[in-house]
Ligand SMILES: Cc1cc2nc3c(=O)[nH]c(=O)nc-3n(C[C@H](O)[C@H](O)[C@H](O)COP(=O)(O)OP(=O)(O)OC[C@H]3O[C@@H](n4cnc5c(N)ncnc54)[C@H](O)[C@@H]3O)c2cc1C
């Protein structure tokens with residue numbers, strides 16, 4: 001029987017799981033396919049995180065350091081697991097770099113893929129330079145200057161379009177991505193802070209700033225930062241003769257067509273299943289649910305189980321999730337893995 005736990009993915013979920021397993025004195029093997037640890041907040045260059053307001057690089061930096069500093073954690077970067085043999089208590093895993101590692105349990109924190117706005121061509125991304133995604137806008141905020149990508153001018157008006165690649169049955173994405181309303185209301189405030197002359201409009205179907213985020217983000221953005229909220233169905237984004245962007249749609253409160261010119265249009269992109277999930281399902285022998293996220297096993301007495309015994313799954317690998325929840329999943333999976341291994345060890349010794 002192997003004492004170690006294999007954690008796959010070094011985003012918020014995997015880093016929390018690795019730290020949790022190490023905190024009770026167990027060995028961790030952490031495998032991350034990229035050469036950088038920290039997951040989406042680092043790989044996509046997020047600015048300040050909601051709800052903490054901390055810079056992503058600082059918050060994730062602390063999570064990475066805690067794991068990297070632990071003598072119990074062995075990190076394999078820039079590689080993936082290609083083969084898994086054995087079962088609970090005794091998995092033998094082959095890595096793409098040729099090494100073999102043994103683990104008693106496996107934790108999947110393999111996360112999500114950002115929606116590619118190219119799949120929503122009528123909203124202008126890929127056609128007009130000044131149509132960007134929330135991650136690109138966050139990178140602009142992190143660099144400290146709000147400017148039109150096409151010519152560097154300060155935008156008079158910015159539109160943030162919500163639910164891009166979420167809640168959209170036409171393109172096979174029926175889920176709500178959960179965090180983008182809060183991220184977008186926060187982004188509107190950050191834009192206003194950096195560029196006080198810019199007016200920010202948010203186009204929405206519904207606002208889902210869940211739980212305590214309602215006043216901290218939705219109301220604050222509206223009342224203190226004068227963000228304008230437009231309840232609308234958007235038809236298309238085109239270019240006017242003077243080079244500005246035109247957002248065309250229907251104001252669904254007054255039931256009238258509206259066309260408003262903007263200088264920058266931001267797509268609030270959603271959280272797709274990890275594009276590698278078919279490969280992950282094959283290599284680890286776990287199921288996928290109907291949208292392509294990793295399937296849960298029994299939820300109430302075997303929480304965070306996958307459909308294969310001894311392999312646990314949590315965070316945004318299960319569906320759209322925020323960082324706080326992903327961290328909780330990571331810690332809960334550590335508890336499950338360590339607890340199940342201890343029970344197995346006790347049975348073997350009896
Ligand atoms: C635009 C945007 C902004 C956001 N901003 C916030 C915010 O401010 N606050 C907040 O709470 N949430 C935010 N979120 C959500 C946040 O990104 C997720 O909650 C978080 O990243 C989930 O962490 P995770 O570890 O589950 O997944 P990820 O962050 O996706 O990490 C998964 C890791 O696994 C690795 N991996 C994937 N497949 C494999 C494989 N086969 N083998 C090895 N490694 C693999 C990946 O490279 C990655 O490092 C935002 C989301 C979006 C779309």
Ligand code: SF4
Nearest residue numbers: 163166176177180181
């Ligand atoms: S959180 Fe808001 S923007 Fe994101 S999919 Fe849900 S309703 Fe749309």
